[in-house]
Amino acid sequence: MRAMLPTAVVNLVDTASAVVKSTLAAHRADLRTRSHGIAAFDPPTVPHEVIPVVTADGARLRVHAYGPVDAPVIVFAHGWTCSIEYWNAQINAFAGEYRVIAYDQRGHGESTNGYAKPSTNLLADDLCDVLDAALLPGQRAVLVGHSMGGMTLIAWAGRYPERVAEQAAAVVLTNTGAHSLVEVSTMVPGLNKPLRLLRGRALPSPDWLGKLILGTPVVMPPVAPVRWIFARQVMTLDTSRQKLDYALSVVRGCPMMTRSRYGLLLAALHLGDAATNFTVPTTVLAGDRDDMTPAIHAERLAELLRRAGTLAAFKVLPTGHLGNVERFDLFNAELAEVLTAATEPARAMA
Template sequence: MRAMMSELWGALAHQIDGILEVHRAGLRSRGGYRNPALNPPSTEHQVIDVRAADGARLRVHAYGPQDAQPVVLIHGWTCCLEYWNPQINAFAGEYRVIAFDLRGHGESEFGRPDQLDCHLLADDLCAVLDTVLPPGQRAVVVGHSLGAMTVQAWAGKYPQRVLDQAAAVVLANTGPYALVDETTVVPFFNRPLPLLNRKVPLPMWLGRGGLSARIVFPPVAPVRWVFARQIMSLDADPEIIDFGLNIVRSCRSWVRSEFGRLLAEMDLGDAARHLMVPTTVVAGTADDMTPAVHAEQIAQWLRESGNLARFVLLPTGHLGTVEAIDGFNEILGEVLAAVRAPAEAVG
């Protein structure tokens, strides 16, 4: 009976996804925010044709001067390249800002992968970098959440490419493994309980089930409150909460499910040790999805290898790059300026 109900719900969710496809595109491209940083970039963009190894088409947009220092932005789970509007709007005037949809997300094709994991996403990142970077050019590579996990997997699988194609790296709101063991997004689990004087672990079956569920986000007040409380922060600006929820709602439920299963099982080990370029790690003090303990571990590995440029805690939930736009943009601006300065001196 349970299998039958699951199959019926899956079929219904698939039908809903098809009906809402145009609506989802509208959520991605929505404008009219009072905060201009959230609105679609006014800068013209170039559409770059990129194909993954299995033939899947990846949507890649490039903004800003073609001869400027490139920065590549990789979004997280259930998001899309429009998630980076605040950074594109801030930096496309001076830098070559390149953003792309992870496979299955936004307008990128899911393809027919033999196995969906972060190593496949690392190969996709290779395809993007090989297309957008001329030989010898290195980009500042920025990943948020699953995007930052993609960067870690890329470094572990292709360490020489890090040296050849990355000038610096920024990892935001991410982790390397044990996401279910550390997440505090489910109330009462993985957090100290005074009466018990210990943490109650989140059962793997519950964590895996929650991450892989075909969740929909109807535009009703209770859903918005739960999203703000558990994914972002209730202290976030209401308009930014709306922006974040619109981005996440634009993801198809079956894609959310497939990648949620990936996250539940993901184990990148200490792949971040292979980021042998200056790397900045950013975490949110109120991030329940990927608590700061993950970032602290990554920062420790980088500290040991001598490649930790900076470890920063921002007062945000999981969508830290939009919850603290000014703070994150200041961090990214410093990284970009540090990379550009030696190049200008040589020039």
Template sequence: MIPVVTDDGATLHVRAYGPADAEPIVLCHGWSCRIEIWNPQINALAGRYRVIAYDQRGHGRSTLGKRTPSADVLGDDLATVLDASLRSRKKAVLVGHSMGGITLMAWASRHPDQVRRFASSLLLANTASGQLAQELNILSLGSLVPRIQSTVGKYVVGAPVAIPRGIVTRRAFHYVGLAPQADKEAVDFCHRIVLSCKARARGQWGWALATLDLTEAVEAMAVPTVVLTGEQDRLTPSVHSLRLAEALDRTGMLDKLVVLPGVGHMGNIEAVDAFNDEIVRLRSRRRRPRRLGAAG
């Protein structure tokens, strides 16, 4: 474990796997998750890479601290983690899923010096730069005006209440989080992790995510970036990833847009091999980013 304490006293649980002198990969998990959500990536990659993962503030074994949850806090926490964990001159591939992708965007915007110093490339998976509440695809809200839809969405993700256990909750989680054809083992694994998140942290972070706007942060992502989405993602529908890809294409930093067919929000669990292949490809890449029209 790598000891990390933020300026406001939050303790961040950081783990490193694999050879200390290997090329680094940093994993930032999503809302209501924890380090273990990266097990398929850690198990596959730690044999030849230095894989660093941490529990986001208020999640897993990390404490919530005194600062009010926000995108700025996510970015600053990542900066603290990188300062503590990347001691070699080797640059890392940084991977962010969902809220973890938001973390990367906020970090790039607030710490551009670290982008140049620590990052070789980025992978934004199942994420968005804003308008999360307006574009949730989990309720039949299509007939509602945007303001009402946004309000409903904020209260759906920001309610600080415990998630009851049971088959109904599990079915609802499957509907929201994974594609209909996701296997039982994947659904159960993700469901257990989300149930472990404390209600207060989940609610505070949910509210913060529902109201964020990181549209301008894309300009600060000055390294080759993969944008990855699931074709059947309900939490961050593909429209978000297409928007990010177009913005990155304009800056010349889009490496590739990846749309995983038959996959929901949990791309790193539902399509492990395809997800890991993109990380390995980024880790070994030497070419300049391609324009959007040429992305596969």
């Protein structure tokens, strides 16, 4: 196919591809080397170990382990368009006392795509590979998932329920949901009311609209309108410049096609009641101004867990979608409580 194209077109495509790769590399390097004005977001100073993970379909996952190898373990699964660096405020806070494992979801950060089509089962399988590579025999971890990372944890519990008690000591689900993301989204003001009206008239489901919003491979140039839209739709308009710059650097490091492929996956997400398979204490956190996964998603998860008898806590924080960035202080305090509850019994027996 490439040989059939005119030389000028081939050269243009090659040049554009080189520019995109260079830009992505620059954003990732920025996260690893530059301070964003808030110490919590600085690149971790704790040395990390690289854990090699190759999936069955050939994806190479970037997995980092921070902190003592024999310490209690935390595993972080990031959300759509993010990377390991999204968790800097948590890595910096907990890597001294805990063994912190963080990884790039496939196609994100520096993890490759592999050959399989994106699916929640695939993300669950990747988490299995990470846990198998990172945990010592008999070791259990506190699993923390944000947005698509939370969906990964839910998918994992649904697909591998026997692993929950074996490998999880506790679970934290933050700014996430299990289904109907488009139907109850408030990203486009006034959108969900007409969607409900359309459904009430038994018209075809407007899935195309969700796919258009989440699946379009858009660029995010460093201009004021993009910053305003990102603050309004993903964070909050009163978020600080430093937090906004940091979050944008994380998201801009994600390839456009990865954003599109996994956006389409999220638009069709349906994990049902798989969260009831969490047989360990599970904390659910939401943001009161989260337009991507409004708090109703967290309420639904909390109700499922309450009925299953495993809901440890449900709280709504004063944030948008990026709760552990926008109010990392509050998020870290909640996580510290979970860690204490999950690890103190084991330490008392040691």
